[in-house]
Structure formats: C-alpha cells, structure tokens
Amino acid sequence: xxxxxxxxxxxxxxxxxxxxxxxxxxxxxxxxxxxxxxxxxxxxxxxxxxxxxxxxxxxxxxxxxxxxxxxxxxxxxxxxxxxxxxxxxxxxxxxxxxxxxxxxxxxxxxxxxxxxxxxxxxxxxxxxxxxxxxxxxxxxxxxxxxxxxxxxxxxxxxxxxxx
Numbered sequence: 001x002x003x004x005x006x007x008x009x010x011x012x013x014x015x016x017x018x019x020x021x022x023x024x025x026x027x028x029x030x031x032x033x034x035x036x037x038x039x040x041x042x043x044x045x046x047x048x049x050x051x052x053x054x055x056x057x058x059x060x061x062x063x064x065x066x067x068x069x070x071x072x073x074x075x076x077x078x079x080x081x082x083x084x085x086x087x088x089x090x091x092x093x094x095x096x097x098x099x100x101x102x103x104x105x106x107x108x109x110x111x112x113x114x115x116x117x118x119x120x121x122x123x124x125x126x127x128x129x130x131x132x133x134x135x136x137x138x139x140x141x142x143x144x145x146x147x148x149x150x151x152x153x154x155x156x157x158x159x160x161x162x163x
Contacts, residue, residue: 043119043132044069050136051115054144054155061148064102066114073098073118089142094121097139099146115143134160 037045051067073095084090089097100114117139126132138152138161145152152159 039123040069040071040119043123046129046132047117047136047140050133050140054140058144058148058155062144064112065144065147066112068114068116069119070116071118072120086146087143089139091121091125096121096125096135097143099143113147115140115147138162 047067047069055062075095075098077093077095084095087099087101088095095118097115097117100111100116102113103111105111117136122132122135122139126135137156138159141152141156141159145155148155
C-alpha cells in the first residue's frame with residue numbers, strides 16, 4: 001500500500017476540511033435543486049408545461065412538430081413591419097414565436113417543422129409567472145393552430161391574449 005492511498009492519521013487534517021490558501025474550509029457542494037434553476041431553465045419548463053395540454057389533445061397530429069426556445073428572434077426584422085404572416089406570433093412589431101415549416105437545410109437534409117418561442121421578448125412583456133403562462137398559452141395556441149390549419153380557440157379556448 002503506497003502513501004497516497006492510506007487514510008489520514010487520526011487528528012491529522014483531512015483534505016476535505018483544510019483551509020486552502022485562506023479561503024475558508026472546504027465543504028460539500030449543494031445538490032442541484034429546482035430552486036437553483038436558471039431563468040432559461042425555468043422558461044423552458046414553462047414552455048413545456050404550456051405545450052403539454054396541447055400535445056395531450058392533439059398528440060397524434062403533432063408527432064412531427066419539434067418545440068424549441070430561442071433567446072431572441074433570429075430573423076430579418078423591419079421596424080416598419082406592422083403585419084406578420086400566420087407563421088409568426090407577434091406583439092406589434094416584436095415577434096414572440098415562430099412556426100418554421102419543414103424543409104431542407106443547407107446540406108440537403110430534410111428538416112422537421114419547429115415551433116420556436118422567443119424567451120426574452122416574452123419575459124420583457126410578462127409581469128409575473130402567471131402572466132408568462134398566459135403569454136405562452138396564447139403563443140403556442142396561435143402557432144399550433146397555424147400548423148394544424150384550425151382556429152386558435154380550438155387549440156386552447158382559455159388562451160386570452162390576442163396576437
């Protein structure tokens with residue numbers, strides 16, 4: 001048995017409790033708990049929570065649809081734009097979500113349709129968690145309705161925001 005594998009002698013400081021370089025005693029890190037979730041993780045969970053009832057209701061028709069969250073819109077924006085196509089859920093001139101249809105990427109591979117929610121524009125408009133949930137329900141209802149070619153009221157009758 002070499003000296004590196006022996007336990008420390010009784011009374012000797014262990015490597016877990018030494019005061020290394022005067023920065024305080026070492027300790028056990030807190031486990032990752034939900035209260036330590038970042039804003040992005042909380043928003044992702046809120047999007048999934050808002051999408052879950054829609055997926056439960058229209059699951060067979062939404063099998064090919066991917067749901068994603070992006071920080072900000074990555075699309076050409078024109079300040080004078082006051083009208084958006086049905087594939088964009090917007091509050092005035094600011095897009096809050098977008099439905100990207102299936103297509104072909106730059107390598108020639110087929111892509112699946114995606115429903116994208118933009119996190120920062122939604123967070124800026126929300127005053128609290130419940131307001132965020134209402135925004136998300138409305139955005140998802142609008143974009144899923146466009147994808148399924150039905151009215152948003154058929155997707156989520158409780159979605160109250162008019163986008």
